[in-house]
Amino acid sequence: MEKVPGEMEIERRERSEELSEAERKAVQATWARLYANCEDVGVAILVRFFVNFPSAKQYFSQFKHMEEPLEMEQSPQLRKHACRVMGALNTVVENLHDPEKVSSVLALVGKAHALKHKVEPVYFKILSGVILEVIAEEFANDFPPETQRAWAKLRGLIYSHVTAAYKEVGWVQQVPNATTPPATLPSSGP
Numbered sequence: 637m638e639k640v641p642g643e644m645e646i647e648r649r650e651r652s653e654e655l656s657e658a659e660r661k662a663v664q665a666t667w668a669r670l671y672a673n674c675e676d677v678g679v680a681i682l683v684r685f686f687v688n689f690p691s692a693k694q695y696f697s698q699f700k701h702m703e704e705p706l707e708m709e710q711s712p713q714l715r716k717h718a719c720r721v722m723g724a725l726n727t728v729v730e731n732l733h734d735p736e737k738v739s740s741v742l743a744l745v746g747k748a749h750a751l752k753h754k755v756e757p758v759y760f761k762i763l764s765g766v767i768l769e770v771i772a773e774e775f776a777n778d779f780p781p782e783t784q785r786a787w788a789k790l791r792g793l794i795y796s797h798v799t800a801a802y803k804e805v806g807w808v809q810q811v812p813n814a815t816t817p818p819a820t821l822p823s824s825g826p
Contacts, residue, residue: 655793659786660732666771666783667729671722677770678718683708685766692762695755725767728794739797746801757807760798764791 655663670677683705686693693700698713708714724745731737749755768787772779 653789653793654735655732655786655789658782659789662783662786663732663790664729666775666779666787667726670771670774671726671729674722674726675715675719677774678722679709679715681763681767681770682714682718682721684770685763688766689759689762692759695753695759721763729790732790738793742794742797743801743804746798747805749798750802750805750807756809757795757799757802761791761795764794767791 686699686702686708687705693702696713696717699708699711702708702711702714724741727741728738731741746757746760749760750757768784768791771787772784
């Protein structure tokens, strides 16, 4: 099932289960190794996101004109945003033991992206899928099925909290810019 940016997926509720202790530890162990190279990993994630889903660049005036991956990698603005994304994810992962803190952080992120940046919430699902791809590649020989399931569960949890924040602020789907053709998005996965 393909979707285009702007389609709210609230009708089909994401599973938003809390992670078990073993799942939290698996996610945190993987994340610790990834976060050790925070900026470069964050840049790799964002470059892949923008290359594969160029319609997402419309929200970034500083680098929406960039087409070449190398140009994106070298952009100080993209690198700065990559660090912010990784920092927010780090706060979530470090606080998985505290559901209220996780909810609070993701509510702030969701509300800012809804109200200030006007980003369609489906991009959070897409970005989290790209993050999982990068993790799977970074740890190809050390990313067992139970760790993959824990990350997929975290992905659902993040998306659920973010879309709840969008709903809370009365998000109304934005009319796509007529000059920006919508990208084809992947079908919903775990």
